[in-house]
Amino acid sequence: MAKRKTSAAKAQRRPRKEIDRNFFFGDVFIKTGVALAVVVAMIAAYTPMTVRSALTDGMYDYLAVMIGFGAAALACFLFGRHLRREATHWDFD
Secondary structure: OOOOOOOOOOOOOOOHHHHHHHHHHHHHHHHHHHHHHHHHHHHHHHOOOOHHHHHHOOOHHHHHHHHHHHHHHHHHHHHHHHHHHHHHOOOOO
16 A cells, blocks of 8 residues: 655745734844944943953943843844744745
């Protein structure tokens, strides 16, 4: 007896509005993350101290703000990349 093979899963296309929305907001989040990273880098370059001197001087609030904005930049960038991937790839890729 011949074995039946199951047919390959068909790609489910998402609605065009969802694809456009994911692409647009992915682009917005990527640009926001990059802009935040540039601002953090500019502030770090402008301040006349290093991380070690900030720690010895007890400037924990400065370090917390810089780390917070750096984390927000990374989160925005990665979430934007996720949305762009969702918009440009098929479900079974």
